Amino acid sequence: MRLAIRPERNNSASKPHRLGSMQRLTSPMRHFAPGEEVDYVIVGVGAGGGVLLQRLARAGFRVIGFDAGPFWDTEQDWVSDEAGSHQLYWNDPRLTGGTQPLALGSNNSGKGVGGSTVHWAAFTPRFHPSDFRVYSESGVAADWPFSYEELKPYYELMELELPVSGPAYFPWGHPHGYAFGPHPIGGISDILIRGCTRLGIRSVAGGPVGILQGSRESRPHCIYRGFCIQGCKVGAKASTLITHVPDAIANGAEIRSNSMVARINLGRDRRVTGITYFDQDGRERMQKAKAVVLACYSIETPRLLLNSACPGFEHGLANSSDTVGRYLMSQAGNVVMGYFDDLVRMYKAPPANAMSEEFYETDLRRDFVRGFAIQTVGPLPIAFAKQMMSAKGAWGWGMRRVMMDYNHWGTLGLLGEILPHADNRVQLAEEKDELGIPVAHVTFNLHDNDKKLIEFGKNKVMEVMWAAGATEVAQEARYAHLVGAARMGKDPATSVADRYGRTHDIANLFICDGSVMPTQGSANPGLTIQALAARTGDYLIAQGDRIFNNVKPDMERPQVRHDLSPPATWGHGAPRLK
Amino acid sequence: MSRRIREELAKGHRPRNGNGQKPQPGYYPGFSTLAQQKYWDPKTRKVILDRVHNVPPIRFFTPAEAELMQAICDHVLPQDDRDEAHKIPILPRIDERLYEDRHDGYRFADMPPDPEAYRSGLRAIGVIANHLYGRNFTALTPHEQDLIMKSLHDGKPAAADEIWGHLPIHRFWMMLVQDCVEAYYAHPWAWDEIGFGGPAYPRGYMRLENGSPEPWEVNERRYKWEAPDTSVSDIYEPARSPIEHPSHPRSGGAK
Numbered sequence: 001m002r003l004a005i006r007p008e009r010n011n012s013a014s015k016p017h018r019l020g021s022m023q024r025l026t027s028p029m030r031h032f033a034p035g036e037e038v039d040y041v042i043v044g045v046g047a048g049g050g051v052l053l054q055r056l057a058r059a060g061f062r063v064i065g066f067d068a069g070p071f072w073d074t075e076q077d078w079v080s081d082e083a084g085s086h087q088l089y090w091n092d093p094r095l096t097g098g099t100q101p102l103a104l105g106s107n108n109s110g111k112g113v114g115g116s117t118v119h120w121a122a123f124t125p126r127f128h129p130s131d132f133r134v135y136s137e138s139g140v141a142a143d144w145p146f147s148y149e150e151l152k153p154y155y156e157l158m159e160l161e162l163p164v165s166g167p168a169y170f171p172w173g174h175p176h177g178y179a180f181g182p183h184p185i186g187g188i189s190d191i192l193i194r195g196c197t198r199l200g201i202r203s204v205a206g207g208p209v210g211i212l213q214g215s216r217e218s219r220p221h222c223i224y225r226g227f228c229i230q231g232c233k234v235g236a237k238a239s240t241l242i243t244h245v246p247d248a249i250a251n252g253a254e255i256r257s258n259s260m261v262a263r264i265n266l267g268r269d270r271r272v273t274g275i276t277y278f279d280q281d282g283r284e285r286m287q288k289a290k291a292v293v294l295a296c297y298s299i300e301t302p303r304l305l306l307n308s309a310c311p312g313f314e315h316g317l318a319n320s321s322d323t324v325g326r327y328l329m330s331q332a333g334n335v336v337m338g339y340f341d342d343l344v345r346m347y348k349a350p351p352a353n354a355m356s357e358e359f360y361e362t363d364l365r366r367d368f369v370r371g372f373a374i375q376t377v378g379p380l381p382i383a384f385a386k387q388m389m390s391a392k393g394a395w396g397w398g399m400r401r402v403m404m405d406y407n408h409w410g411t412l413g414l415l416g417e418i419l420p421h422a423d424n425r426v427q428l429a430e431e432k433d434e435l436g437i438p439v440a441h442v443t444f445n446l447h448d449n450d451k452k453l454i455e456f457g458k459n460k461v462m463e464v465m466w467a468a469g470a471t472e473v474a475q476e477a478r479y480a481h482l483v484g485a486a487r488m489g490k491d492p493a494t495s496v497a498d499r500y501g502r503t504h505d506i507a508n509l510f511i512c513d514g515s516v517m518p519t520q521g522s523a524n525p526g527l528t529i530q531a532l533a534a535r536t537g538d539y540l541i542a543q544g545d546r547i548f549n550n551v552k553p554d555m556e557r558p559q560v561r562h563d564l565s566p567p568a569t570w571g572h573g574a575p576r577l578k
Numbered sequence: 579m580s581r582r583i584r585e586e587l588a589k590g591h592r593p594r595n596g597n598g599q600k601p602q603p604g605y606y607p608g609f610s611t612l613a614q615q616k617y618w619d620p621k622t623r624k625v626i627l628d629r630v631h632n633v634p635p636i637r638f639f640t641p642a643e644a645e646l647m648q649a650i651c652d653h654v655l656p657q658d659d660r661d662e663a664h665k666i667p668i669l670p671r672i673d674e675r676l677y678e679d680r681h682d683g684y685r686f687a688d689m690p691p692d693p694e695a696y697r698s699g700l701r702a703i704g705v706i707a708n709h710l711y712g713r714n715f716t717a718l719t720p721h722e723q724d725l726i727m728k729s730l731h732d733g734k735p736a737a738a739d740e741i742w743g744h745l746p747i748h749r750f751w752m753m754l755v756q757d758c759v760e761a762y763y764a765h766p767w768a769w770d771e772i773g774f775g776g777p778a779y780p781r782g783y784m785r786l787e788n789g790s791p792e793p794w795e796v797n798e799r800r801y802k803w804e805a806p807d808t809s810v811s812d813i814y815e816p817a818r819s820p821i822e823h824p825s826h827p828r829s830g831g832a833k
Contacts, residue, residue, distance in 0.1 A: 079622040080777035083764035097687030097825035105683025186786040223782025343789025385759035390819035396811020406772040476819045
């Protein structure tokens with residue numbers, strides 16, 4: 001047994017591993033012996049993997065969470081600085097193409113324990129009930145293999161476990177209230193509220209966002225410094241690194257950080273036997289497990305499945321449907337900037353602060369289906385300069401001039417639903433990374449409905465900006481978040497996984513991240529990924545040894561386990577409308 | 579170009595139409611983020627001070643490339659209004675990134691790797707300079723140099739088609755601008771210039787609305803300034819963002 005510190009820090013044995021400014025990782029971490037078979041290997045300790053790891057460990061399973069990046073010590077590793085936070089992102093090479101090549105890296109991909117939750121803005125709206133029935137209601141895309149009602153208790157759990165701060169009444173989708181109070185508002189929220197109010201559009205402020213507005217247990221309140229997407233050194237913003245991983249370790253889970261999983265190994269009877277990975281020194285190693293869960297998000301999960309092609313699965317593991325890598329989605333995230341004669345100083349307060357979902361649902365008066373949300377965005381100087389490069393074509397003295405006005409600008413974001421398309425996909429390129437693994441080639445194209453939705457949505461956000469009193473408005477195209485590329489569904493011919501994330505082809509191989517989503521709504525996906533993980537956890541725990549033995553899967557819906565939450569989360573906070 | 583400007587240029591000064599060189603341009607006179615460093619956490623302070631005091635040597639670019647790159651950076655992110663002691667190093671940061679082969683975690687499928695893209699792009703700019711003016715880029719007047727930069731911005735280069743055939747010009751231009759702004763706006767002197775509060779942990783902010791300054795921040799005092807009359811960059815012509823340009827892979831494509 002030894003302390004859970006990053007192995008390269010030999011001199012830091014006396015220094016505690018800090019998770020936020022107050023929380024310390026004090027429990028010694030379990031280490032499974034080389035060659036020892038565990039119950040579960042989870043690949044990727046991010047939004048989905050972090051929650052599932054905690055659930056399985058608490059239920060007594062022997063589980064290892066692998067992560068390709070470091071086990072962050074937030075006080076030593078992170079900085080309150082935009083340029084200095086580059087290491088938080090997935091910076092390994094990837095190719096991006098298509099008619100709208102997606103920006104990857106900092107835009108949507110994390111590397112290290114906590115995954116992208118380390119650098120998400122932590123907007124945490126739920127999906128709407130209609131999101132689970134897009135095909136039935138709008139005749140496009142696909143239905144989810146279960147309903148909103150089935151996920152709802154897990155939304156309620158996660159809203160307490162993160163926890164989510166927000167208004168006492170959230171009017172859209174399935175109306176609900178938040179047990180933890182909303183944040184004070186900043187300059188950008190003023191703009192959103194003012195613009196929406198003048199246009200008669202309902203908006204909410206102060207959340208829903210996974211950031212503490214008051215201190216709680218070992219986590220301090222937000223200090224409104226605005227560096228959410230650079231990693232919250234304060235520990236006020238939820239990430240699985242600080243919300244679920246400490247409890248997982250306290251309950252006997254091992255985290256194997258700086259360990260890149262290269263292949264999933266297939267044994268006899270079409271069952272996986274474990275994984276092959278490169279350890280922190282670049283040595284190739286194997287880890288045996290009775291079951292494997294992939295939680296590497298929408299690019300690395302399909303990449304790993306495709307790279308695990310083997311006899312019987314020549315086109316990629318669990319890919320008999322030819323769906324692995326397909327139906328990749330990103331949301332339209334056009335950024336709309338407005339110049340105001342008065343100062344805004346948008347760098348203060350969390351960028352995720354106010355929003356409207358008034359345009360979320362299909363409106364038959366429009367020429368497209370599904371909809372969008374309007375949200376606050378608060379880019380720091382470098383990000384804003386890059387936005388001005390495209391929005392205004394700024395360079396040279398023009399760049400210097402517009403940046404001198406940085407404090408006069410406010411930004412709002414569109415968050416628009418882009419439908420799943422088979423040609424938006426992740427494939428393997430010829431090019432290899434430094435470990436010899438083929439890099440991901442991502443292709444992203446917009447289709448007719450997407451284009452109409454974006455055109456309408458960005459004009460609506462610009463209208464809000466003008467109504468707020470902007471004297472100049474500019475905008476740039478952007479895409480936010482990633483989901484899909486290993487979707488779940490009822491039909492094994494058109495989906496990769498079943499309603500619990502089990503791959504149709506391999507009974508002891510599961511997927512537990514955003515890649516299982518058949519559609520994405522226009523809500524930020526982080527909360528839903530974590531709710532799905534808690535639900536998958538309840539299923540795996542209820543099934544027990546049946547997962548490990550070659551018996552026909554039982555599809556019975558598990559009981560919601562409120563007793564598996566991290567300490568002092570479930571049942572806390574003021575009760576609100578459900 | 580007037581004789582006055584030529585004389586100024588010969589002396590190493592470029593006139594700023596009434597605004598001379600200053601240690602700190604911008605509308606926040608006296609504002610200093612570095613003066614607040616005792617309120618920063620130790621790790622952040624170390625990273626920022628290292629950025630200010632330790633400028634990396636040139637290791638990726640050849641001396642000739644570095645000279646050309648410096649001239650290019652002077653136009654993509656001009657600093658003629660800063661005095662010599664307060665110019666923010668841009669070229670060394672780009673060189674460091676390329677030397678360390680650091681990138682943003684993705685590459686457009688129709689682009690060569692960044693180091694190759696820079697070498698090709700510099701070659702192309704040299705070809706354009708010689709095609710248009712019969713001289714190297716570094717020997718051109720600031721106005722001529724600015725015009726060539728603007729032709730890259732506009733995606734209408736006068737020459738070097740064979741290079742641009744393998745290096746999509748709009749992507750090269752955006753990478754260049756992005757690299758320059760990343761270096762410039764990462765520097766505390768640039769934060770002082772634009773009135774950005776800089777690192778804010780563990781102290782945080784308390785005045786969140788109405789653009790109010792913290793007690794240690796400075797309120798805005800605007801003045802009129804103009805770009806040098808030799809420059810054509812002080813205008814705005816919206817460009818499409820890199821993700822709006824379809825990618826047509828020529829090599830290294832998907833299986």
